[in-house]
Amino acid sequence: MSSRTTARRHRRAPSAPKTLDVPRKLPRQERAQATVEAILRATAHILRTKGWDECNTNAVAKRAGVSIGSLYQYFPSKEALIAALAERHAQEGLKILVESVAAARAREVPLSFEATVFHYISAMVTLHSHDPELHRVLVEQVPRLPGGQEVIRRTSSHAASLVRAWLDTQREHLRIVDLDVATYMLVTAVEAIQHLQVVHRPEQLSREVLVTELTHLVLGYLGVTRAGR
Template sequence: MARKPVIRPRKLATQQRSRATVDSLVEATARILVREGFDKASTNRIADVAGVSIGSLYQYFPGKEALVAAVIERHQEEIMQVVRSELAQAAALPVDEAMRKFVAVALEAHRLDPPLHRVLAEQIPRVGKLEKLDVFSRENFTLFKAYLEKVRGELGVDDLELASFVCVTTIEALTHNAVLHQSKMLTDDQMEALTDEGARLVTRYLKG
């Protein structure tokens, strides 16, 4: 049986100097993942790029899987900062406008450092199940369901939990594939059209 990778840090950095060391290691890991790939991201290579001793690396992280997990966590938090601030504006919008906002925000979030987003999407299965990703998914689901509950009277669906799952999954798949796999084909005008079409898709589903 394959060894399950350890993805939790050994200890948390609390002082400014130690936080700077951890930040350097996480940033170096992200750069290596984008430029060289997961297999080249050895702990020695990460420590070298970060300008940190290998001993200091192991003081905070048990291995490269934990460092990749830290990169994923940081990237997901950056995405959620965009999502939270933007979707707060959707609460007072009618369904068709709110769905456009949801799709537009998802596109914007995926366009935060697409090369890193792409490599992390590929490496997540190799790192293992990450609790932070579950939290990220649940928060998106919760935000969407809270909106549907406010506009329940305008909807043609009864099961809001199921409807939230269908819509969030659809929007995520649509925007993820558009930005990461079709970005060279999509102009700004096409992005606008994609936003309109994605919004129309989920709006028609919700209104029945």
């Protein structure tokens, strides 16, 4: 059986509008919240260690120490389960970013332009060092989930708005004309390099070199002049 498309297509209610509610039912008691939590943790663990294929709902329920029925009480399908995990992962990531921006803004002595870039890049690299295996699996599989593209779009666009806002305050230092395009390029480039780093994990670049080079890349693109390497 195809792990994905098959799901939720059984005989019952053939005309019912495919309920893709996430979660199907909200946990109201503490007990239930613990169940949901255990399920999500188990999902993350299996995804991380065994990958998408071994991550079937029976295995998740087993590892979570709950019955398969409980799982389906809160998640209408395997897709919804993983989508929920992805959503959570994305929110955690955004939180780190937002905090990083806030930290930079809160400084009494503001950082220089270059130092700020360095600061943000470091935050991004740190972000991608958290649980890279899970990140890897999610990044690979979420796009194909129903609603997955939407999660990605929302998350990127939130991140982009942060960058865009900051660039806007720094116009004077930049050669850039179209800030939207510049934002897109920067967010994409930095995200994408991390992406490949995580997906193919070549162990090729140390964290320091990666941060330095990404900073060069960003500053170079923005047209900020600086001393040679």
